[in-house]
Amino acid sequence: MKAWQVQNKEGEMQQIVFADKRSEAIYKSEAIGWTEYINVRAKRAKYADDLENxxxxxxxxxxxxxxxxxxxxxxxxxxxxxxxxxxxxxxxxxxxxxxxxxxxxx
Known part of the structure; x- marks a missing residue:
């Protein structure tokens, strides 16, 4: 599965989230629980693809x-x-x- 590096717009609390789409990665991230959707950034982390398990x-x-x-x-x-x-x-x-x-x- 695709890996995404998800963080807030200040670059704090980064994590890798596995999802097919960027929007799905944002919603699955911990960041969505403590900030608004528009304040969360997700970019591809191809180096981590298929490493979720x-x-x-x-x-x-x-x-x-x-x-x-x-x-x-x-x-x-x-x-x-x-x-x-x-x-x-x-x-x-x-x-x-x-x-x-x-x-x-x-």
Whole structure:
């Protein structure tokens, strides 16, 4: 399915939404719940097409295209493609947190 990068007009709260049409992506997005339709932007994110059921591949594709994620460990630091990290399912961990989790037996 087609992937769309959806955000408000200020560029906040970006997310990938899978839909056939731009208008459908906007309506399916979280943004439509806290702002008006005309304030939501959606542009194609072809790098994420057909990844809706592959969370780790989607995260990697987003990182490869300039996104950052918040570490799911205790530190909550930002993780970018330039950092060392570990993706586990739909979660991403910075190098320090992924090492700590392995050492703690998690």
């Amino acid at each position: 592959q969370p780790s591949k989607l995260i990697q594709a987003q990182l490869d295209n300039g996104w950052w994620y918040e570490c799911h460990g205790n530190c909550r630091s930002h993780v970018t493609e330039d950092d060392k990290y570990k993706i586990v399912g739909s979660s991403i961990y910075c190098e320090e947190c992924s090492t700590r989790e392995v050492n703690d037996g998690k």
